[in-house]
Amino acid sequence: MMRRDASDAHDPSNDSGGRGRWSDLDRPPLNAAALRRALVREGGLWTGIEVVPRTGSTNTDLVALAASGKATEGTVLVAEEQSAARGRLDRTWTAPPRSGLFFSVLLKPVGVPVARWGWLPLLTGVAVATGLARAAGVDTALKWPNDVLVTVGGEERKAGGILAERAGEDAVVIGIGINVSVREEELAVPTAGSLALAGARSTDRDPLLRAVLRALEDWYGRWVAAGGDPVASGLQETYAAGSATLGRLVRAELPGDRFVTGEAVAIDGDGRLVLATEDGMQKPVGAGDIVHLRPA
Missing domain, CATH: 2.30.30.100 (SH3 type barrels.)
Structure with missing residues (x-):
């Protein structure tokens, strides 16, 4: 399980008198207790789920927790807002508080050769696409190697990104960012999109996160059971079928x-x-x- 000092927490009531960016009633907070009840179970992949109001980067935090021995495989760290989120090539990822899903997971693929760990971002993309199709009813496509695309007004736009980082010799932290309810005027760049703009039937983040984590558990389990073989696990074929590239x-x-x-x-x-x-x-x-x- 993940342990976190109380000093790491951020109290949203300290921001603008507890109002401002935290007062959007269309964007309720995630229910951490309900997420744990739904996802953490004996014999399952997910061992702990924590939701923090704000942090710099969930990837940075979880890599540090893994290095210090304070996080086990299956730890999930979710932030309602990130101030220093990172994408590939040191790009930044910005979005309003509670407008998306911003989280990282810790995985330790025992029995899988390190040479096959490069499949983890692609596997995560397949899981994200699977979960969003089920829970949001929105079509997605995968741009190699780590972008999740949606269609807005006939144009492909990036609604999600994935970043994998080594955490010691035996672990990988995978960060996932998905724009859920981001509005047109809130987009960081014109080429970005969100599930809401793509016509998703639901922007309730709790079931969306549950669906993505369940799909990730399923695909990760298949891949590990196959020793990381992308053919035997079905991953290579499924990724190719959903590829926009x-x-x-x-x-x-x-x-x-x-x-x-x-x-x-x-x-x-x-x-x-x-x-x-x-x-x-x-x-x-x-x-x-x-x-x-x-x-x-």
């Missing part, structure tokens, strides 16, 4: 100001995106930023 002309912006352009033709056994380039070569990309150049 495969079949498109893309530009992979690589470290060192390099880039490769080609058609995204496959996800290989290591979770890398395979590009077919103009010179007839197939180039696997394991890290980088992907820009979609042609509509699906």
